[in-house]
Amino acid sequence: MRLFFSSGSPFARAVRVALRETGLAPRVEEVETALRDPRSTLLPHNPVGRVPTLVLPDGTALTETALILPFLDTLGVAYPLLPAGDLRARAEFGRVLGMLDGMAVWNRELRRPPEERSPGVIALETARTSRVADALEAEVAAGAWALDGPPDAARITLGCLLGYAERRHRAWPWREGRPALAAWFDRLAARPAFAATVPPLSGL
Template sequence: MRLFHTPGSPFARMVRVALRETGLLGRVAEVETTLRDPASSLLPANPVGRVPTLLLADGTALTETALILPFLDGLGGAYPLLPLGDVAARAAFGRILGMMDGIGVWNRELRRVPEERSPGVIALETGRAGRVADALEAEIAAGGWRLAGPPDAARIALGCTLGYAERRHRAWDWRPGRPALAAWFDALAARPAFQATLPPESGL
């Protein structure tokens, strides 16, 4: 199997962290690729041209983190990322994916020239990200989101989302007023799987 990724993609990073945490990395070759490029090495495998893409031995291309992580659970890794029947774990995972989707929209707006940016979109996504982060701060302060043992899909997703904000969407300083969330992130980010997949910093 091959995993196509780009170093800056938080969604691809979620899969890369999961492979390392579950001990499945030895079964998957990581292939760095390019996006928005007609010569991308990804396009022959997946004409959608999005990462992460997991290319299976039979040529099937799985796109999207939300599909790839459950597939990994079927490969017999060290532990399940999304335990069967655990609705709360899946709800938490979905919430963080939604948070990251919104931050991605916000980031793309900021990469436009100023006269092409939508203030309404930026305000909407700023509010969404802050609202979710505030809820997480309250939940963690109350004892939720514990980090006992290896991280599940939701914790991996949240770590990659906050890590993206720290290194590639620095327009959002999420730490002030959220000490519990900041301490939680710092503990998770120190794990070897996160350190090995740090995204490059961008100019934003």
């Protein structure tokens, strides 16, 4: 199997972290690729041109973190990323994915020339992302989102989201007023799988 990724993508990073945490990394070749490039090495395998894309031995290309992480559970992982029948785990995963989608829209808007940005979109996604972060702060402070064992899909994705905010979306000072969430992230970020996949620093 081959995983096409971009080092700056938090969506792709979540899959890369999951491969390391579950012991599947030796079975998957990681291929860094360019995005929004007509010469991208990904396009012959997936014309959508998005990462992460996991190409299976028969040529099937799975796109999107929401599809790839559950698929990994079918490969004999060391522990399940989304335990069967655990609706809470799925609800947490879906909420973090929604938060990450909003932050990605916000980030893309900030990368446009100032005259092309939509203040309404920026305001909407700023409010959405901060609202979810505030809810997470309260939950973590109350003892939820425990890190007693290896991280599941929701924890991995949330760690990658906050890591993206640290390195590639610094316009959002997410640590301010959220000490419990910040301490939670620092503990997760120290795990080898996260330390090995830190995204490059951006100008934003």
